[in-house]
Amino acid sequence: MSGPNTDYDPVEVAAVSPAELEAARDAALAAIAAAADLEQLKAVRTEHAGDRSALALANREIGALPPQARKEAGQRVGQARGAVSKALTARQEVLEAEHEARILVEEAVDVTLPTDAEPVGARHPLTTGAELIADIFVAMGWEVAEGPVIEAEWLNFDALNLGPDHPARTMQDTFWTEPADHHVVLRTHTSPVQARTMLTRTPPIYVVCPGRVFRTDEYDATHSPMFHQVEGLAIDEGISMAHLKGTLDHFASQMFGEGITTRFRPSYFPFTEPSAEVDLVCFVCRGVDSDQCRTCRGEGWIEWGGCGIVNPRVLQACGVDSERYSGFAFGMGIDRTLMFRHGLEDLRTLFEGDVRFTTAFGSEL
Amino acid sequence: MKAPVSWIRELVDLPAEVTTEVLTDRLTALGLKLEGIHAAGAEIRGPLVIGKVLTKEPEPQKNGKTINWCSVDVGDANGTGEPQGIVCGAHNFEPGDLVVVILPGGALPGGFEISARKTYGHVSAGMICSVRELGIGDDHDGILVLPPDAGAPGDDVFGLLGLDEEVIEFEINPDRAYALSLRGVAREAALGFGVPYADPAVRELPAPDGKAWEVVVDDPAGCPVFAARLVSGFDPAAPTPDVIKQRIEQAGMRSISLAVDITNYVMLELGQPIHGYDADKVAGALGVRRAHEGETLTTLDDTVRTLASEDLVITDDSGPIGLAGVMGGATTEMSATTTRILVEAAHWDAVSMFRTGRRHKLTSEAGKRNERGVDPLLPGIAADRVVELLVEHGGATAEPGYTLVGSAPQRSSITIATDLPARLSGIEISAMTTVENLRAIGATVTEREAGTIEVLPPTWRPDLNDPYDLVEEVVRIVGYDQVPSVLPRRATGRGLTRTQRLRRRVGRTLAGAGLVEVVSFPFVGEATFDKLGLVADDPLRTTVGLANPLSSEEPAYTTTLLPGLLEAAGRNLGRGAPGVALFETGTVAFPADNGPAPIYGVHTRPSVAELEKLDEALPLQPQHLAVVLAGERRRTGWWGAGSDAAWSDALAVVRRLAGELGVTIEVASANRMPWHPGRCAVVSIAGVQVGHAGELHPTVCRAYGLPARSAAVELDLDALMAAATDVAPGPSFSTMPLAKEDVALVVDAAVTVAAVEAALREGAGDLLETVRLFDVYTGEQIGAGKKSLAFALRFRAPDRTLTEAETGAARDAAVARAAELTGAVQR
Numbered sequence A: 001m002s003g004p005n006t007d008y009d010p011v012e013v014a015a016v017s018p019a020e021l022e023a024a025r026d027a028a029l030a031a032i033a034a035a036a037d038l039e040q041l042k043a044v045r046t047e048h049a050g051d052r053s054a055l056a057l058a059n060r061e062i063g064a065l066p067p068q069a070r071k072e073a074g075q076r077v078g079q080a081r082g083a084v085s086k087a088l089t090a091r092q093e094v095l096e097a098e099h100e101a102r103i104l105v106e107e108a109v110d111v112t113l114p115t116d117a118e119p120v121g122a123r124h125p126l127t128t129g130a131e132l133i134a135d136i137f138v139a140m141g142w143e144v145a146e147g148p149v150i151e152a153e154w155l156n157f158d159a160l161n162l163g164p165d166h167p168a169r170t171m172q173d174t175f176w177t178e179p180a181d182h183h184v185v186l187r188t189h190t191s192p193v194q195a196r197t198m199l200t201r202t203p204p205i206y207v208v209c210p211g212r213v214f215r216t217d218e219y220d221a222t223h224s225p226m227f228h229q230v231e232g233l234a235i236d237e238g239i240s241m242a243h244l245k246g247t248l249d250h251f252a253s254q255m256f257g258e259g260i261t262t263r264f265r266p267s268y269f270p271f272t273e274p275s276a277e278v279d280l281v282c283f284v285c286r287g288v289d290s291d292q293c294r295t296c297r298g299e300g301w302i303e304w305g306g307c308g309i310v311n312p313r314v315l316q317a318c319g320v321d322s323e324r325y326s327g328f329a330f331g332m333g334i335d336r337t338l339m340f341r342h343g344l345e346d347l348r349t350l351f352e353g354d355v356r357f358t359t360a361f362g363s364e365l
Numbered sequence B: 001m002k003a004p005v006s007w008i009r010e011l012v013d014l015p016a017e018v019t020t021e022v023l024t025d026r027l028t029a030l031g032l033k034l035e036g037i038h039a040a041g042a043e044i045r046g047p048l049v050i051g052k053v054l055t056k057e058p059e060p061q062k063n064g065k066t067i068n069w070c071s072v073d074v075g076d077a078n079g080t081g082e083p084q085g086i087v088c089g090a091h092n093f094e095p096g097d098l099v100v101v102i103l104p105g106g107a108l109p110g111g112f113e114i115s116a117r118k119t120y121g122h123v124s125a126g127m128i129c130s131v132r133e134l135g136i137g138d139d140h141d142g143i144l145v146l147p148p149d150a151g152a153p154g155d156d157v158f159g160l161l162g163l164d165e166e167v168i169e170f171e172i173n174p175d176r177a178y179a180l181s182l183r184g185v186a187r188e189a190a191l192g193f194g195v196p197y198a199d200p201a202v203r204e205l206p207a208p209d210g211k212a213w214e215v216v217v218d219d220p221a222g223c224p225v226f227a228a229r230l231v232s233g234f235d236p237a238a239p240t241p242d243v244i245k246q247r248i249e250q251a252g253m254r255s256i257s258l259a260v261d262i263t264n265y266v267m268l269e270l271g272q273p274i275h276g277y278d279a280d281k282v283a284g285a286l287g288v289r290r291a292h293e294g295e296t297l298t299t300l301d302d303t304v305r306t307l308a309s310e311d312l313v314i315t316d317d318s319g320p321i322g323l324a325g326v327m328g329g330a331t332t333e334m335s336a337t338t339t340r341i342l343v344e345a346a347h348w349d350a351v352s353m354f355r356t357g358r359r360h361k362l363t364s365e366a367g368k369r370n371e372r373g374v375d376p377l378l379p380g381i382a383a384d385r386v387v388e389l390l391v392e393h394g395g396a397t398a399e400p401g402y403t404l405v406g407s408a409p410q411r412s413s414i415t416i417a418t419d420l421p422a423r424l425s426g427i428e429i430s431a432m433t434t435v436e437n438l439r440a441i442g443a444t445v446t447e448r449e450a451g452t453i454e455v456l457p458p459t460w461r462p463d464l465n466d467p468y469d470l471v472e473e474v475v476r477i478v479g480y481d482q483v484p485s486v487l488p489r490r491a492t493g494r495g496l497t498r499t500q501r502l503r504r505r506v507g508r509t510l511a512g513a514g515l516v517e518v519v520s521f522p523f524v525g526e527a528t529f530d531k532l533g534l535v536a537d538d539p540l541r542t543t544v545g546l547a548n549p550l551s552s553e554e555p556a557y558t559t560t561l562l563p564g565l566l567e568a569a570g571r572n573l574g575r576g577a578p579g580v581a582l583f584e585t586g587t588v589a590f591p592a593d594n595g596p597a598p599i600y601g602v603h604t605r606p607s608v609a610e611l612e613k614l615d616e617a618l619p620l621q622p623q624h625l626a627v628v629l630a631g632e633r634r635r636t637g638w639w640g641a642g643s644d645a646a647w648s649d650a651l652a653v654v655r656r657l658a659g660e661l662g663v664t665i666e667v668a669s670a671n672r673m674p675w676h677p678g679r680c681a682v683v684s685i686a687g688v689q690v691g692h693a694g695e696l697h698p699t700v701c702r703a704y705g706l707p708a709r710s711a712a713v714e715l716d717l718d719a720l721m722a723a724a725t726d727v728a729p730g731p732s733f734s735t736m737p738l739a740k741e742d743v744a745l746v747v748d749a750a751v752t753v754a755a756v757e758a759a760l761r762e763g764a765g766d767l768l769e770t771v772r773l774f775d776v777y778t779g780e781q782i783g784a785g786k787k788s789l790a791f792a793l794r795f796r797a798p799d800r801t802l803t804e805a806e807t808g809a810a811r812d813a814a815v816a817r818a819a820e821l822t823g824a825v826q827r
């Protein structure tokens, strides 16, 4: 390697001669253009722009030139190297883009391959159904009340105006815990929750009580010893059947669709007076050409539950001033509601635990 | 209650255009709910006509039977006017008799299509019918022979046999017991269409003189009114007139004999149960008293009944001769030789009737009415009506004398504000409408001070006692369809409670973890616990028992949710599922043994202390959460091999849930059935056990038909939710660079990962950010009885980049502490 030599004539230094530089540059540019892939380009880079390339050599020779010649030679070499470097970068970008495009094509997969490695879970429609109902009422400013499943006889019956001789209190209808003279039952309805609410809170009261209840019914397609109810209770000044109707109409339309309303028929429940049965406009046929309808069996209406104005005797037992306040109450079966809402034929499918049944409700809100 | 339409129309003058359907719609709107409309002949398709038997040729058959080859004149009904040839197997008729013939093309009940068919060597063109074939009776005695004056051959018989008669079946609610009679149904029909109504109970009665029969009522509270009448010269062979027989049968009762039929007919007509005695079998005065405990009585159904001291009985000199108001006794029963009939109609205490009915498991038409409450003015009226019919149809003579003991209990009147119906219904109901409607149901209304009326309910409405009862009466006549729909506007609730929101979160977390929710019955028995492998004194075997379980195998409320889940898991696998992951949340119960729950009065609210007593008597009823994982948990696929459920999956579910709720749990090994003794974890929160998780014991897997290695969890959900984080403190963390150190430590196989990890943590000091086990190795390289645990330690300082020296020192300190506490040796 030459050190600075002031005696050299720059033009005599071959490596930095314009002709040599031009030739080296052109050879480099041609090689770059000819590089077909990144591999070849890498070799070209080494050969034409690497430490041992002609242009690198020329660059080093500049230092050996006399000072007066360095500037011009430096410019020439710099221009040649710049052109090669630029061409390398440009070619590199082109080849990288080509390479990536090819890789992306090669990496294509069959997106229809299954991806079901992880098991799918679901909550039970009785749970989501009760939550849907609760949400409808919570949105109206009601609260959700709960109480024990195994309940005191007084709360399950007496407080609700089901006197000692009410037929429901016999062994034929109610599960009694042992010993039977301890007056403890599996609650037969969620009404004791209403009683508990009245006993522990002061009006206004607006609560809905979903829950599990028991009756000594033999298990078949339409009966179960355990089922689920939702009851509602409103106690306030000036409550009337109109408010009951308004609330149930709203509930019905939220649950079954816009335009689904209810009708009342006189009935009897010890808890309420006046009492009514609630029917629902059939949400399938909407009462039009009902004859063909399987859901309402030609009635145009579906029996939904019971309701009425809370009997003042109940208010009295629960410490509510019946002169100042009146109330309404309603109740219906959640299981039954789900059965006709989803067209279920057999109540027992709710309690069998077959995952195919439950996961079918996975799309439910 | 079944009411023939023609009978209703006889009592109330309904406009002709009121069809049965219009009538039932209106009555349903008034509170008599339609169960169904039946017509005896609904299943019969004609031609069904009168035939006159012309010839009857008996023809013995090879099978020993004799059939009759008949020619029957059916007029023009067959289109030819020629006699019809019919084969008949019955013999109870002769040529000249009028019979009922169904012609080819017709159909009898049960879809029995009639055609001309070849049988016994003849073409039989139709059939001569029995009452049974027509579906109007159970008579086996052969074909129905009509009276000679029934009509002409070829006449249609639908009307004649009442086959076109519609019968309405109502569901009668407890407050409408008066509608268990035609009197009541007709009253509602009149009310519904605003037409006149002739009350069949309005009768001229003789003055009571006590001379029909001597009656001594010892218990006027149980029997406020007792009426007795006597007839003699009754013809026990006299037939029951067709109209009475038909109506009794249409109402769903059986025709027995004229005398019995008349008492039933009058009960259906007026609603008053009546009993007839063979007066010649009654010895001495009739008495009414409570039974002596243990006394026996043979009732009409030939059952010997042991009486209780609460039962009301009718006695004569011989002792009890009837279970009052429920069923008569056998010794004084009317028979085929009875000519003197003692007629009893009494008003009974409804509660006594109900209790006696239940005690003796007796449901009779009489008991049904007596226990719901009958009009106390009816006894004398009904007895008089029975006498009238016995005279008219049985040739009897009414004996003079009318015994009437007691009188109808006084009713108190109800004071009600005239605007109460409007206020409670939300309908605009004027004071005038209120008064009119109350009068329409038979109440006596007296106007008091402004806006208030005094209402004396009619005697047949024992259910009307409160102002609200009257409101229902007023509003049902105005029409429930008039109630407007108005949303209450004052509800200002606080949304879901903490527990309710947490419970939803638990369910969603578990479903998100691939578990399917199950709802199962909570009934268990000893066999259930045996199947779980619980020892004899396991606390879970101490259950809340049921006094009247549906199945004697499962007589208790469950203490664990696992049995239901395990059954469901087995069911799913049995139905072909490769794996199943289930969860359930629900109530379990543990006895409280705090004595009985009190029964309080209902006129005032119980005190706070009294309410607490109720709760104390109830079993403990925590909410539990259980999980069962069995078989394939992660699927095998093109991505590689899947895996089956294992003990670790059970703990993963627990940890995921704890993480979701922000609960710190501790896990330690435990030995608890139904889990594998070496693969069971007890889960604790702040040192308090809340449940178990792990692999199920192999015997339990086998018992439920689950694959080996199936896993399960059961936790006290209440405890878990109670510990949930309400307000999570905001975390603070450093953004300085992370320093990584991995260490492999060899320990005895028995040393737990948790112990080593805790030691590392302790030794590493404050610079340690996380420590995580990433590998476990056992094998020759480290020797038997040892295991190598590989931990990733991650260090970070809050304020600076850590130097290699600092990180190394922290790592060495961690390893040193692990060596000290667990005997760990770094590899």
Ligand SMILES: [Zn+2]
Pocket: A282, A283, A284, A285, A286, A287, A290, A293, A294, A295, A296, A297, A298, A299, A300, A301
């Ligand atoms: Zn429909």
